[in-house]
Amino acid sequence: MTFQFNFNVEDRVENELTPPGDGALTLDPSKVSASESQKGKEKERRCSPKQSDLLKEHLWERRSVRNVAPSGDPDSLLGAANSFRALEPHEKQPCLGVAKEHTMPKDLKKVLENKVIEMLPGLQRVNLSVVKTIWSKENFPGENIISKSLSSHSDLISGVYEGGLKIWECTFDLLAYFTKAKVKFTGKKVLDLGCGSGLLGITAFREGAKEIHFQDYNSLVIDKVTLPNVVANSTLEDEENDVNEPDVKTWRKSEVAQELCKCRFFSGEWSEFCKLILSSEKLFVKYDLILTSETIYNPEYYTALHQTFLQLLSKDGRVLLASKAHYFGVGGGLHLFQKFVEEKDVFETRILEIIDEGLKRFLIEMTFKCPS
Numbered sequence: 286m287t288f289q290f291n292f293n294v295e296d297r298v299e300n301e302l303t304p305p306g307d308g309a310l311t312l313d314p315s316k317v318s319a320s321e322s323q324k325g326k327e328k329e330r331r332c333s334p335k336q337s338d339l340l341k342e343h344l345w346e347r348r349s350v351r352n353v354a355p356s357g358d359p360d361s362l363l364g365a366a367n368s369f370r371a372l373e374p375h376e377k378q379p380c381l382g383v384a385k386e387h388t389m390p391k392d393l394k395k396v397l398e399n400k401v402i403e404m405l406p407g408l409q410r411v412n413l414s415v416v417k418t419i420w421s422k423e424n425f426p427g428e429n430i431i432s433k434s435l436s437s438h439s440d441l442i443s444g445v446y447e448g449g450l451k452i453w454e455c456t457f458d459l460l461a462y463f464t465k466a467k468v469k470f471t472g473k474k475v476l477d478l479g480c481g482s483g484l485l486g487i488t489a490f491r492e493g494a495k496e497i498h499f500q501d502y503n504s505l506v507i508d509k510v511t512l513p514n515v516v517a518n519s520t521l522e523d524e525e526n527d528v529n530e531p532d533v534k535t536w537r538k539s540e541v542a543q544e545l546c547k548c549r550f551f552s553g554e555w556s557e558f559c560k561l562i563l564s565s566e567k568l569f570v571k572y573d574l575i576l577t578s579e580t581i582y583n584p585e586y587y588t589a590l591h592q593t594f595l596q597l598l599s600k601d602g603r604v605l606l607a608s609k610a611h612y613f614g615v616g617g618g619l620h621l622f623q624k625f626v627e628e629k630d631v632f633e634t635r636i637l638e639i640i641d642e643g644l645k646r647f648l649i650e651m652t653f654k655c656p657s
C-alpha cells in the first residue's frame with residue numbers, strides 16, 4: 286500500500302521528529318485554585334443537569350498541567366513547557382466528557398488521507414506533529430484542543446484535553462513487557478483505556494485478540510490518531526504479501542475489513558464510557574485484559590478509573606497498568622494510586638517491573654481479590 290502525502294508540512298514540523306521525551310507533568314498550583322470554583326460554576330451553567338453531576342464528581346475541573354519534560358519531546362508542537370494558562374470564562378467549550386462510539390469509515394483510504402506514516406519497531410503510527418499542524422488550522426467539531434494545547438503550552442488541560450496527542454513513554458515500557466513476558470492476547474477481549482495513539486490495543490489486535498476496544502477522552506484523538514493507526518497497522522500484512530492476482534487482493538481487502546470489525550472506538554470520560562459500553566450490548570461481556578498507560582496522573586480521576594476497572598474487568602481478568610512514580614504538581618503517581626486501590630480493597634496489585642531510569646516508572650498488574 287502506498288500513502289499519499291497531499292499536503293504541505295512546515296519544515297519546522299519535520300525538524301521536530303526526535304525520540305520520545307520524559308513526559309513528566311507539573312502543575313503550578315498557585316494559578317489553579319484561585320478561580321477554580323467560580324469557573325466550575327460557570328461551566329456547570331453551560332452543561333445539562335446530567336453533565337453537571339459529572340462536573341461535581343471530578344471531570345470538569347479546569348486545571349491545566351504542563352509538561353516539563355526536557356526538550357526532545359517528539360511530537361511536540363507544544364514545545365517546551367512555558368507557562369500555565371487556564372481557560373478564560375468566555376472561552377465556551379462543549380461538554381467534552383460525554384461518551385460516544387466512533388465508527389470505522391467504510392473507505393479506509395480516507396482514514397489515512399493527509400497522514401504521514403512512520404515506522405516504530407513492529408508497528409506503524411501516524412506522525413502526530415502533522416496531525417496537530419493540520420487540525421490546528423481546521424475546526425474539528427466540538428473540540429479545538431490543539432489550539433488550546435498550543436496556546437497554553439500544555440500536554441494536558443484537565444477536563445478538556447487529556448494528553449492523547451502524544452505517545453507517553455510508559456507505553457513503550459508496556460510494549461517491551463508484552464514481548465519480554467510473552468503476554469498472550471489470542472482469543473482475549475481487550476480494552477486499551479486512555480489509548481491515545483492506541484499502540485497497546487494495536488499490539489493486542491495484531492497478536493490475535495478476539496475483540497479490541499479503544500477509549501480516549503477526546504474525539505479528535507480517536508478520529509485523527511487512533512483510528513488511522515489501527516488502519517495503518519491492519520494493512521501492513523496486506524502490503525507485505527502483495528501479489529498481482531486481483532482476486533487474491535480483493536479477498537485480502539475483505540479480510541482486512543473483517544479483522545477491523547474486531548475493533549471498536551470510544552471517546553469520552555470514563556464513567557460516561559462505562560455507561561455507554563454497558564448499555565450498548567444486552568449482555569455485555571467483560572474484558573479479559575485492560576491495558577492502560579500513564580492514566581493515573583490525576584488523583585481526582587481515581588474514583589472513575591477504579592470504578593471502570595470494577596465494572597468492566599472480567600472476574601478472572603487483569604489490568605496491566607504503566608505509570609511513572611510521580612507526576613509532579615498534579616499529585617498523582619503509582620504509590621498514591623496503589624494506596625487508593627488498597628483502601629478500596631477490591632483489587633490486588635502486583636509490581637511486574639520497575640524501570641529505574643531518572644524518574645522511576647512502574648508496570649503493575651491488578652486482579653480481583655476475590656475472583657468468584
Ligand SMILES: C[S@@+](CC[C@H](N)C(=O)[O-])C[C@H]1O[C@@H](n2cnc3c(N)ncnc32)[C@H](O)[C@@H]1O
Pocket residue numbers: 344447448449450451452453454455456478479480481482500501502503553554555556577578579580586589
Ligand atoms: C497522558 S495520556 C496517555 C495516552 C497513552 N495511553 C500513552 O501512554 O501514550 C492519558 C490518557 O488517558 C485518558 N484519560 C485521562 N483521564 C481521563 C478521564 N477522566 N476520562 C477518560 N479518559 C481519560 C485520555 O484519553 C488520555 O489519552
